[in-house]
Amino acid sequence: xWKVILVFMSVLALVFFFTGDFFLSAPASTENTANKLETLAxxxxxxxxxxxxxxxxxxxxxxxxxxxxGNKPRLYQINEQGEVEQTYKxxxxxxxxxxxxxxxxxxxxxxxxxxxxxKRRELAIYKLKLGNLExxxxxxxxxxxxxxxxxxxxxxxFDSEAIFWHNxxxxxxxxxxxxxxxxxxxxxxxxxxxxxxxxxxxxxVKAQITGAAISSNAETIALLSDEKLHIINGFNSVENFxxxxxxxxxxxxxxxxxxxxxxxxxxxMLTSEGGNLYRYSLQTASSATHQ
Numbered sequence: 289x290w291k292v293i294l295v296f297m298s299v300l301a302l303v304f305f306f307t308g309d310f311f312l313s314a315p316a317s318t319e320n321t322a323n324k325l326e327t328l329a330x331x332x333x334x335x336x337x338x339x340x341x342x343x344x345x346x347x348x349x350x351x352x353x354x355x356x357x358g359n360k361p362r363l364y365q366i367n368e369q370g371e372v373e374q375t376y377k378x379x380x381x382x383x384x385x386x387x388x389x390x391x392x393x394x395x396x397x398x399x400x401x402x403x404x405x406x407k408r409r410e411l412a413i414y415k416l417k418l419g420n421l422e423x424x425x426x427x428x429x430x431x432x433x434x435x436x437x438x439x440x441x442x443x444x445x446f447d448s449e450a451i452f453w454h455n456x457x458x459x460x461x462x463x464x465x466x467x468x469x470x471x472x473x474x475x476x477x478x479x480x481x482x483x484x485x486x487x488x489x490x491x492x493v494k495a496q497i498t499g500a501a502i503s504s505n506a507e508t509i510a511l512l513s514d515e516k517l518h519i520i521n522g523f524n525s526v527e528n529f530x531x532x533x534x535x536x537x538x539x540x541x542x543x544x545x546x547x548x549x550x551x552x553x554x555x556x557m558l559t560s561e562g563g564n565l566y567r568y569s570l571q572t573a574s575s576a577t578h579q
Contacts, residue, residue: 324568325539329370331563334362338559339449340388340499341547342396344418352418353547353559357384357402363418370565378421380414386449387499388547389458391478397427397458403447406438406465413451413458415480425480427458432484442466449546450500450511453478454526460485461511463496471497471511473530489530493518499548501556502526508570510556512548515539517556519570542566 331338331353339356349368361382365374384402391397398414409430416424434446443466450461462472471493474485491511499512509529511518516539523532539545539558545566547559558566 325542326567328368328565328567331366331370331559331565332364332372333563334372334375335364335366335559336563337561338563339386339546339561340399341549341557341559342388342390343549343551343557345390345394351549351557352388352396354385354388354398355382356386356546356561357382361385363396363398366565368565376418376421378414378416378424380424383408383412386546387451388549389451389453389501391453391456395478397451397453397478399448399451399460401448401451401460404465406434406444406446409437411448413476415478427476427478427480427483429476429483429485431474431487433487440466445470445472448474449498452500452502452509454502454506459500459526459529461491461497461500463498465496468496469494471495489528491518491520491530491534493534493536498544498546499558501549503550503553505553508550508553510548510550512545512558514544515542516545517548517568539566539568 335353337355338353341351341353344350344352351366353364361380363376364372383400385398385400386402387399389397394417395415400412410428413427414424431446445462445464445466447463448460449463452459456478458476458478460474464470471491473489475488476485495513497511497513501510506526509520517537519535520532523529543560543562545558545560549557551557554570556568
């Protein structure tokens with residue numbers, strides 16, 4: 289019996305000797321990554337279905353957010369305690385508001401681009417300034433590569449819940465409801481009018497994208513899906529950001545994460561449809577996976 293035990297212990301020692309480095313160098317668990325997510329507050333019940341978020345320029349920790357389809361067309365100013373401080377009431381329809389972005393001239397862009405069944409033939413992005421809501425303008429568009437309304441279920445990739453602005457262009461990222469594997473990237477001008485969104489590239493990501501943001505230095509793109517961040521950097525220009533390096537970060541237990549924005553080049557604010565406000569530092573993403 290003792291001989292058997294000694295043989296067994298010798299085998300274990302050999303296994304540890306040859307594989308110990310692997311176990312010691314293995315990345316931290318996804319749970320550890322999720323623990324880096326800081327829950328700041330529960331949002332007021334008025335914005336329990338927050339679908340987009342942007343920081344309001346010239347304010348200290350004030351943000352703009354909104355609800356999605358089935359809710360009033362309202363923009364809400366919130367603080368980091370999740371409290372609604374001011375409500376803006378633009379005279380616009382909310383067919384399915386899904387995301388929010390802003391340019392460097394004080395304009396916000398509301399993406400009325402939700403298209404769950406891929407049946408909408410004309411979508412809209414509303415351009416406005418908070419101090420001049422009555423002058424809101426519409427950027428109306430369809431997708432240049434869509435010719436069926438709806439397409440077959442496996443080809444339903446014409447829903448967009450994620451946009452960001454850069455250099456007079458709006459970038460839309462699709463939510464692949466058909467295969468959940470490819471996020472298409474479209475481009476539009478930021479001026480009112482009627483357009484076909486130009487397909488400029490795609491990203492292989494096994495997720496349905498629900499939000500997007502760009503850092504102020506234009507070196508990092510953040511995409512969001514349910515309980516995951518998808519960080520892209522290392523690209524030559526924003527025009528081809530989809531060719532950059534993709535990093536996937538787990539946000540376990542964050543719920544149905546929908547809104548994301550940068551508050552500095554390394555820190556993100558996020559909201560969920562469950563009504564929570566989160567903060568995440570990219571410098572803590574030690575257990576992210578690459579592809």
